[in-house]
Amino acid sequence: MQQAIAILDSGVGGLTVVKEVMRQLPQEKIIYFGDTARTPYGPRSANEVRLFTKQIVDYLTQFQPKLLVIACNTATAAALDYIRSAVHIPVVGVIHPGARAAVKTTKISIVGVIGTEGTIKSEAYVHALKQLSPHIQVIQLACPSFVPLVEKGLFHTKETKLEIEKSLAPLHKEKMDCLILGCTHYPFLRNTISSVMGNEVSLISSADETAREISTVLYHHDKLATSNAIPIHQFFCSGDSKLFQQIAQEWLGEQIKVSPVVWQVPRII
Structure with a gap:
């Protein structure tokens, strides 16, 4: 099974990074999580943002990704160093x-x-x-x-x-x-x-520069995809999956399937 690049955001914003990764690294499989139920992150405290980011990372690790991208500026500012210390794979911010x-x-x-x-x-x-x-x-x-x-x-x-x-x-x-x-x-x-x-x-x-950094990091770790098969990407969101799918398909220019995720732990609102 091809190891994926995991990309997370507070909502649909990280799709701008997804689009650039798909363009620059078309052989790479992407697993995306948009926390649309709790967006926006901007007004929240740094501690809340760290907690939310760690919760999403914990969810994404079940897929055993080879690299993690925090495609949210607010989460990058609040949680990048924390997440890097908590996981054993490369983590890229924006x-x-x-x-x-x-x-x-x-x-x-x-x-x-x-x-x-x-x-x-x-x-x-x-x-x-x-x-x-x-x-x-x-x-x-x-x-x-x-x-x-x-x-x-x-x-x-x-x-x-x-x-x-x-x-x-x-x-x-x-x-x-x-x-x-x-x-x-x-x-x-x-x-x-x-x-x-x-x-x-x-x-x-x-987005453009982040995709280049992803490519560099994967090359450095000898983890660039070697398969010529077209990857099947996976998309998850914690809120309205229909609206997320509509926005994602318009932005990415292709049909995708979105799986809603209901958190099993208490949310901080």
């Missing part, structure tokens, strides 16, 4: 790949970051960017309304455009040449965000 892409892109060393309240409060992107480029200037903005819009599948509505314009207004007075979409949900809104920010601001999604 913050450092996104920071690397921004450092490679910016010409003026002024980078914007939008994300959930939890990600922005953690300053994880600030630390990651300055670790790579100590003199870089980082401008952060929390956009808490974006994740609920994506989770409801409201990508193209007039109301969503107005909300994005309102949320991003504080950035218009800032000088920057690239903006990190510091939440894996945000690429669903990429076209509208781009139109609001203008052509002079490059948008950075961590």
Whole structure:
């Protein structure tokens, strides 16, 4: 049986990483878990996010994956080191790949970051960017309304455009040449965000760089898939599986099956 790459997120956002992994590593099997029943993670405490992330990891380990991807910026900021210490397989987050892409892109060393309240409060992107480029200037903005819009599948509505314009207004007075979409949900809104920010601001999604890191880590551990068979991916979610399936099929451009998961332990709400 082919060992899979396990990818988890607070909801549908991690599908942006899934799409890029499917494109760059088409032979790799993916097992995905979206915690749609408890999304968004952004307003929650770091301890809650760690607890939820560990619970999902424990669920995914039954499939004996060869690598784990925390495809949620909030969970990466709160739980990456904790999860790495708790499992015996490589664990990849999405913050450092996104920071690397921004450092490679910016010409003026002024980078914007939008994300959930939890990600922005953690300053994880600030630390990651300055670790790579100590003199870089980082401008952060929390956009808490974006994740609920994506989770409801409201990508193209007039109301969503107005909300994005309102949320991003504080950035218009800032000088920057690239903006990190510091939440894996945000690429669903990429076209509208781009139109609001203008052509002079490059948008950075961590999905592309994360997929490259996955490839590098698997190669380093001699775990790249060797079979030419088309992999059969598995998708799980803890909330509305029909809505999740609808969003996933639109984003991935193919038919998928989603299995709902009912937690057997008390939820923290």
